[in-house]
Amino acid sequence: MSDIDVLVVGHGLAGSLSACLLSRTMCVAMTTGGTTATALSTGCLASGPETCDIAWIEHHLLPLLGYGGIGYVSGDHHGITEAGSVHRSQMAPRFVDVPHDASVSVLDTGTGIWDAKGAARGIAARGIAVDVIPSPIDRSPTWSMLTRQAEKMTDDIRGAMAEASGDVILVPPLFGLSDPERYMRSLEGCGRLVREAVVPLGLPGMRLQEALLRAASSRCTVLEGMRALVIRREGDSISAAVLQDGRRQRTITFSSLVLATGGLVGGGLEPKGMDLRESLGLFEVDGTGLQVQEGHPVFRDGAVCQNAVVAGALLPGMEYGDGGGLIDVANSVRRCLEALS
Amino acid sequence: MIRNSCLKCGRCMEVCPALVHDPGFNGPRALAVDRSRRPWGSELDTWSCTSCGACVEACPVCQPLTDAMRLMRQDLQDTGHLRMLSNLEAHGRSVSRGQWSMVNMEGTHLYFPGCMVAERMPETIGGLVTLTSGFGGLRVPDGWVCCGSPPHRIGKVDVADELAQTNRALLQGTVYTSCPGCAERLGEDGVDTRHVLELIYDHIDELDIQDTSIRVALHHPCHMMRGMGREVLDKAYAIINAVPGTEVVHMRDRDRCCGGGGGVMSARPEVALRMARERVDQAVAAGAELLLAPCPFCVMNLRRADRLPTMGLLEWLTSIIA
Numbered sequence: 088m089s090d091i092d093v094l095v096v097g098h099g100l101a102g103s104l105s106a107c108l109l110s111r112t113m114c115v116a117m118t119t120g121g122t123t124a125t126a127l128s129t130g131c132l133a134s135g136p137e138t139c140d141i142a143w144i145e146h147h148l149l150p151l152l153g154y155g156g157i158g159y160v161s162g163d164h165h166g167i168t169e170a171g172s173v174h175r176s177q178m179a180p181r182f183v184d185v186p187h188d189a190s191v192s193v194l195d196t197g198t199g200i201w202d203a204k205g206a207a208r209g210i211a212a213r214g215i216a217v218d219v220i221p222s223p224i225d226r227s228p229t230w231s232m233l234t235r236q237a238e239k240m241t242d243d244i245r246g247a248m249a250e251a252s253g254d255v256i257l258v259p260p261l262f263g264l265s266d267p268e269r270y271m272r273s274l275e276g277c278g279r280l281v282r283e284a285v286v287p288l289g290l291p292g293m294r295l296q297e298a299l300l301r302a303a304s305s306r307c308t309v310l311e312g313m314r315a316l317v318i319r320r321e322g323d324s325i326s327a328a329v330l331q332d333g334r335r336q337r338t339i340t341f342s343s344l345v346l347a348t349g350g351l352v353g354g355g356l357e358p359k360g361m362d363l364r365e366s367l368g369l370f371e372v373d374g375t376g377l378q379v380q381e382g383h384p385v386f387r388d389g390a391v392c393q394n395a396v397v398a399g400a401l402l403p404g405m406e407y408g409d410g411g412g413l414i415d416v417a418n419s420v421r422r423c424l425e426a427l428s
Numbered sequence: 429m430i431r432n433s434c435l436k437c438g439r440c441m442e443v444c445p446a447l448v449h450d451p452g453f454n455g456p457r458a459l460a461v462d463r464s465r466r467p468w469g470s471e472l473d474t475w476s477c478t479s480c481g482a483c484v485e486a487c488p489v490c491q492p493l494t495d496a497m498r499l500m501r502q503d504l505q506d507t508g509h510l511r512m513l514s515n516l517e518a519h520g521r522s523v524s525r526g527q528w529s530m531v532n533m534e535g536t537h538l539y540f541p542g543c544m545v546a547e548r549m550p551e552t553i554g555g556l557v558t559l560t561s562g563f564g565g566l567r568v569p570d571g572w573v574c575c576g577s578p579p580h581r582i583g584k585v586d587v588a589d590e591l592a593q594t595n596r597a598l599l600q601g602t603v604y605t606s607c608p609g610c611a612e613r614l615g616e617d618g619v620d621t622r623h624v625l626e627l628i629y630d631h632i633d634e635l636d637i638q639d640t641s642i643r644v645a646l647h648h649p650c651h652m653m654r655g656m657g658r659e660v661l662d663k664a665y666a667i668i669n670a671v672p673g674t675e676v677v678h679m680r681d682r683d684r685c686c687g688g689g690g691g692v693m694s695a696r697p698e699v700a701l702r703m704a705r706e707r708v709d710q711a712v713a714a715g716a717e718l719l720l721a722p723c724p725f726c727v728m729n730l731r732r733a734d735r736l737p738t739m740g741l742l743e744w745l746t747s748i749i750a
Contacts, residue, residue, distance in 0.1 A: 122487065127488065333656045354490065
């Protein structure tokens with residue numbers, strides 16, 4: 088006898104939607120450890136409500152999923168990117184360690200946002216528009232792809248710095264570099280202080296995440312602050328998960344599992360050197376990501392795990408255009424639940 | 429490692445409770461970015477970190493940020509901590525000698541009082557002895573010293589290790605404590621530690637609890653929910669809900685740190701006080717008539733705000749259980 092019918096690991100868009108839908112007929116628990124890639128998203132929902140409130144999740148998104156389709160949701164100008172939503176146009180002056188009397192140049196993709204914010208703080212900052220948002224890269228990015236992308240981005244920044252003046256130059260955040268120190272030193276070769284800007288979280292993403300969590304919480308058991316450490320295998324199925332609760336561990340048994348831990352950035356596929364590693368250590372991973380057959384993950388010995396399904400960015404080939412992440416992930420949830428049923 | 433895999437997402441800055449109360453504090457993200465980038469003017473200020481663990485919990489790539497902060501502190505010294513270190517050297521307690529005296533405790537359950545409870549709140553121990561007498565009672569090992577949590581959190585790992593060595597021989601089997609900081613540290617040293625609330629929870633039906641008519645808010649100690657596990661917090665709520673007539677109200681930021689940990693009360697008392705005031709204000713706004721905390725460090729700091737009656741959860745229980 089299992090503790091629950093379904094355990095959902097991951098509480099981002101894929102996990103929360105899966106939990107909401109499955110809870111209609113089954114006893115579901117969902118883990119909520121860490122920050123999701125959904126919360127990091129800066130995408131805006133053009134056809135949804137501006138505040139991503141719970142009513143929209145309840146009355147618009149869920150019914151559409153239930154009827155097998157979802158309306159088009161386009162992004163504004165950022166969205167969930169392959170590089171993990173780290174390229175933002177708005178930098179946060181509050182968190183930047185810059186003295187007020189310094190003259191600052193900001194390499195920014197926005198249009199004068201920094202100038203206004205800097206002025207509000209009394210910083211004499213000058214924004215310089217520079218295209219440092221990378222062009223789309225292959226589906227299912229690997230760690231090495233991200234590194235190459237970040238290196239190209241750093242080259243773009245170095246080029247743009249030629250026209251920057253002042254004591255301090257703020258550059259966008261750099262993620263995925265194999266040796267960030269080396270790149271920062273090379274940028275500092277210009278003889279001025281170079282700072283990486285700290286970015287604020289995307290409010291649209293946070294609002295969406297909050298609404299999703301509230302929707303899921305009203306329907307299923309939320310295992311707050313817990314991360315799944317290990318999944319126990321029995322034959323071609325899995326039966327239990329060991330969850331970390333503070334310094335204690337809790338074992339929970341289930342009939343089925345939804346794996347929605349996200350991709351490279353969300354922690355579902357962890358980088359190990361230049362390779363990818365599936366965080367629960369049970370399933371097969373190759374250069375393109377987690378191996379899946381008709382929605383079910385494949386064990387390392389080639390057997391297909393019959394009572395687990397994969398949703399969201401952990402699926403290989405999941406493509407996120409600007410603002411397109413939501414519709415893609417939501418549809419993957421629908422397919423995943425069909426596979427489970 | 430932290431520098432290479434940080435996403436620069438800023439989530440740790442968003443959840444850090446100290447950042448808004450200390451403009452000079454660089455925040456956890458500075459460990460990945462600013463530290464190695466020749467900080468402007470001065471060294472990184474690490475002393476406002478309460479080691480609450482909110483940043484670790486929020487980090488999308490699970491960076492051990494509080495561990496890194498502790499390592500940063502290893503080579504630094506703050507004058508506010510000298511008194512604590514000298515107390516440890518003089519008599520094995522992180523606080524000065526107070527009112528601790530060994531009460532008659534010959535029960536079956538091993539109990540580790542911890543410095544703050546023993547020296548500042550000894551009446552709680554007396555109450556616990558009475559409260560647990562029906563199900564085995566408590567006994568305190570002779571010769572116990574500080575668990576090592578306060579020196580460990582300010583980076584004095586060698587001092588903490590020495591204290592752990594003394595305690596290890598005394599603490600065999602399951603050990604109950606009333607301080608989540610002690611529980612977390614002793615647990616890291618391999619001691620099977622439980623909060624004494626868990627013992628009470630197991631026997632709650634055997635207790636004769638007085639009817640109360642009061643609205644209470646429960647502060648969530650960081651080292652309880654993130655260190656010991658939320659299971660213990662659930663039990664704390666279950667105990668409060670078992671008290672007839674008690675209404676529980678919830679504060680806006682349920683898991684916000686009060687500022688009492690990480691040596692901040694010693695090194696940056698004004699920051700700790702501002703954090704405590706924020707927390708107490710939230711309890712007042714929620715309509716609480718009494719603020720409870722199952723941690724002696726939290727109680728000490730929250731009381732400094734002096735805006736709402738504040739009690740240790742155990743202290744309150746011993747006052748309403750016949």
